[in-house]
Amino acid sequence: MSEPEDGGSRRGALIGLVVAAVMLAVGLWLAHSLTAASKMQDCVMSGRSNCNVIEPAR
Incomplete structure:
Protein backbone atom coordinates (compact mmCIF):
# COMPACT_ATOMS: atom_id res chain seq x y z
CA MET A 1 0.00 0.00 0.00
CA SER A 2 1.23 3.44 -0.82
CA GLU A 3 0.74 6.24 1.66
CA PRO A 4 -1.11 9.36 0.45
CA GLU A 5 0.94 12.53 0.31
CA ASP A 6 0.18 15.14 2.97
CA GLY A 7 1.11 18.04 0.68
CA GLY A 8 -2.14 17.84 -1.29
CA SER A 9 -4.42 18.03 1.72
CA ARG A 10 -2.44 20.91 3.23
CA ARG A 11 -2.52 22.79 -0.06
CA GLY A 12 -6.29 22.34 -0.30
CA ALA A 13 -6.80 23.52 3.26
CA LEU A 14 -4.57 26.54 2.66
CA ILE A 15 -6.46 27.47 -0.50
CA GLY A 16 -9.73 27.12 1.40
CA LEU A 17 -8.43 29.35 4.17
CA VAL A 18 -7.33 32.02 1.68
CA VAL A 19 -10.70 31.90 -0.09
CA ALA A 20 -12.52 32.22 3.24
CA ALA A 21 -10.34 35.18 4.27
CA VAL A 22 -10.96 36.94 0.95
CA MET A 23 -14.71 36.36 1.26
CA LEU A 24 -14.66 37.75 4.81
CA ALA A 25 -12.76 40.85 3.70
CA VAL A 26 -15.14 41.46 0.79
CA GLY A 27 -18.13 40.95 3.09
CA ASN A 52 -21.61 65.59 3.27
CA VAL A 53 -19.45 63.79 5.78
CA ILE A 54 -17.30 66.27 7.70
CA GLU A 55 -13.90 64.91 8.69
CA PRO A 56 -12.38 66.38 11.86
CA ALA A 57 -9.04 68.14 11.46
CA ARG A 58 -6.07 66.14 12.66
Whole structure:
Protein backbone atom coordinates (compact mmCIF):
# COMPACT_ATOMS: atom_id res chain seq x y z
CA MET A 1 0.00 0.00 0.00
CA SER A 2 1.23 3.44 -0.82
CA GLU A 3 0.74 6.24 1.66
CA PRO A 4 -1.11 9.36 0.45
CA GLU A 5 0.94 12.53 0.31
CA ASP A 6 0.18 15.14 2.97
CA GLY A 7 1.11 18.04 0.68
CA GLY A 8 -2.14 17.84 -1.29
CA SER A 9 -4.42 18.03 1.72
CA ARG A 10 -2.44 20.91 3.23
CA ARG A 11 -2.52 22.79 -0.06
CA GLY A 12 -6.29 22.34 -0.30
CA ALA A 13 -6.80 23.52 3.26
CA LEU A 14 -4.57 26.54 2.66
CA ILE A 15 -6.46 27.47 -0.50
CA GLY A 16 -9.73 27.12 1.40
CA LEU A 17 -8.43 29.35 4.17
CA VAL A 18 -7.33 32.02 1.68
CA VAL A 19 -10.70 31.90 -0.09
CA ALA A 20 -12.52 32.22 3.24
CA ALA A 21 -10.34 35.18 4.27
CA VAL A 22 -10.96 36.94 0.95
CA MET A 23 -14.71 36.36 1.26
CA LEU A 24 -14.66 37.75 4.81
CA ALA A 25 -12.76 40.85 3.70
CA VAL A 26 -15.14 41.46 0.79
CA GLY A 27 -18.13 40.95 3.09
CA LEU A 28 -16.82 43.46 5.63
CA TRP A 29 -16.08 46.00 2.90
CA LEU A 30 -19.55 45.52 1.42
CA ALA A 31 -21.25 45.90 4.82
CA HIS A 32 -19.31 49.11 5.50
CA SER A 33 -20.15 50.49 2.05
CA LEU A 34 -23.85 49.67 2.37
CA THR A 35 -24.00 51.22 5.85
CA ALA A 36 -22.47 54.46 4.57
CA ALA A 37 -24.87 54.55 1.62
CA SER A 38 -27.82 53.91 3.93
CA LYS A 39 -26.81 56.77 6.23
CA MET A 40 -26.47 59.12 3.25
CA GLN A 41 -29.85 58.04 1.90
CA ASP A 42 -31.50 58.57 5.30
CA CYS A 43 -30.03 62.08 5.45
CA VAL A 44 -31.25 62.97 1.96
CA MET A 45 -34.71 61.48 2.58
CA SER A 46 -35.09 63.57 5.74
CA GLY A 47 -34.97 66.70 3.57
CA ARG A 48 -31.50 67.95 4.41
CA SER A 49 -29.49 69.65 1.71
CA ASN A 50 -26.04 69.28 3.33
CA CYS A 51 -25.36 65.60 3.90
CA ASN A 52 -21.61 65.59 3.27
CA VAL A 53 -19.45 63.79 5.78
CA ILE A 54 -17.30 66.27 7.70
CA GLU A 55 -13.90 64.91 8.69
CA PRO A 56 -12.38 66.38 11.86
CA ALA A 57 -9.04 68.14 11.46
CA ARG A 58 -6.07 66.14 12.66
